[in-house]
Amino acid sequence: MKVKEIYLKGWRSYSNEDGISVNGLKHINLFIGPNNSGKSNLFKYLYFLRETILNKVQNDSMDYDSYNNLDIQIASRDTWADLNDDISCELLLEDIIVSKQVLGEVTLHNELETIRLVSNHNISESKTCLSVLNKEGVPLLEKETNKPKVYCSSHECYLDPREGIGYPYETVEYWNAFFESLIFVDPIRHYNRETASKKEADFDGSDIIEQIIELHNDESMATDYMDYKDLIEECLKTILLEESVSIDVTRDEVRFFFETR
Numbered sequence: 001m002k003v004k005e006i007y008l009k010g011w012r013s014y015s016n017e018d019g020i021s022v023n024g025l026k027h028i029n030l031f032i033g034p035n036n037s038g039k040s041n042l043f044k045y046l047y048f049l050r051e052t053i054l055n056k057v058q059n060d061s062m063d064y065d066s067y068n069n070l071d072i073q074i075a076s077r078d079t080w081a082d083l084n085d086d087i088s089c090e091l092l093l094e095d096i097i098v099s100k101q102v103l104g105e106v107t108l109h110n111e112l113e114t115i116r117l118v119s120n121h122n123i124s125e126s127k128t129c130l131s132v133l134n135k136e137g138v139p140l141l142e143k144e145t146n147k148p149k150v151y152c153s154s155h156e157c158y159l160d161p162r163e164g165i166g167y168p169y170e171t172v173e174y175w176n177a178f179f180e181s182l183i184f185v186d187p188i189r190h191y192n193r194e195t196a197s198k199k200e201a202d203f204d205g206s207d208i209i210e211q212i213i214e215l216h217n218d219e220s221m222a223t224d225y226m227d228y229k230d231l232i233e234e235c236l237k238t239i240l241l242e243e244s245v246s247i248d249v250t251r252d253e254v255r256f257f258f259e260t261r
Contacts, residue, residue, distance in 0.1 A: 001181045002027070004114060005092035010121075011045045012078055013038035016085040023092075028240065043184065045089065048078070049119060050179045053130070062102050064161065064168045067130035067175055069144050074121055087121040091178065098177045103169040108134070115174055120144075132171045140167045183239055208232065209254050216249040225249075 002025070009019030020042065031039045057066045076082045093116075096109035109115055116133040120143070131139040134151065142148035142158045149158035150166035161168045212232065215225035229247055236245040236256070244259035 001093055001097055001177060002095045003091060004094050005090070006042065007090040008042060008045060008087075009089075010080045010085050010087035011089075012041045012080070014041065014080060016080045016083070016087075019088075046182060047184050049089075050182055053128075053175075054179060062172060064103055064172060065141065065146060065148055066172055068141055068148050068171070069146050070128040070130075071126055072121070072128040073126040074123055079123060084123045086123055087119075089119045091117040093117065093174075093178065096174070096177065098173055100176070100180070101169075101173055102176060103172055106167070106170045106173045108132070108140075108167050108170045109174070111135075117175060117178060130171065130175050132167075132174050134167070140171055212247070212249055212254060213252065217251055 004025055005021075005023040006025075007019060007021050008014050010016040011019075014020045020038070022042070031042075033039050052072055053067065053070070056070060056072070074087065076084050079085055079087065092114050094114045096115055098106055098109070112135055116137075118131040118133060118139070120129045120131070122128070122144075127144060129144045131141065131143060134140055134153065136153070138151050140151055142151070150161045150168050151157070152159045152166050159165050212225070212228055215221045215228055218225075229249070233245045233247055236242070240258070242258050246257045248255040248257065
């Protein structure tokens with residue numbers, strides 16, 4: 001799965017009118033800017049969204065409307081200028097792969113080149129709605145209701161869910177696939193910096209380099225060295241979405257080799 005475009009409004013440093021627009025994203029992207037310019041707020045939103053949703057909704061209790069009308073309170077400090085205005089985000093995805101299907105088979109990504117996910121947060125009512133848009137830009141499910149109707153393109157209206165009508169499962173399945181594709185890495189900039197233990201990939205990059213060189217230079221640790229080297233290579237393949245990553249370690253440096261597609 002690849003994120004092609006991101007639009008986010010009303011979150012932290014992103015205004016509720018213009019917000020931030022990131023498009024033309026490639027296989028690997030770099031975000032460059034001064035400190036406190038808002039670079040990390042984009043990823044903080046995606047992390048907040050994933051953790052909040054998945055902690056609130058469990059797979060064993062999931063239904064087609066599980067993401068349609070959620071009670072989620074967002075702190076004032078997380079809204080633009082502490083104004084408590086609504087927050088919205090649009091994500092344009094391509095190369096969709098749905099490996100785990102909780103509710104049923106999904107097919108919309110076979111008909112469209114891209115899938116558009118939309119999140120809306122009504123701050124005053126503490127309500128969140130996650131949607132998927134069809135090719136006409138209409139949400140697949142009637143928004144912000146429990147047991148919503150399903151949009152039927154042939155009738156151009158929402159109808160009660162039944163076999164053969166619209167795409168009832170796509171909203172939950174595509175959002176789940178997106179959440180499962182996210183890996184957050186928090187680099188530790190200073191030796192004594194404290195980080196949250198719940199992050200899946202907190203690390204001190206310089207410490208990793210020192211450790212693998214130390215293992216490489218200790219002949220009694222040959223097995224541990226190979227295991228550690230394989231683990232780092234697999235982690236880099238996952239994070240960078242590369243087919244092949246190899247590490248060459250000498251007595252005083254580490255070189256990384258990538259086979260790009």
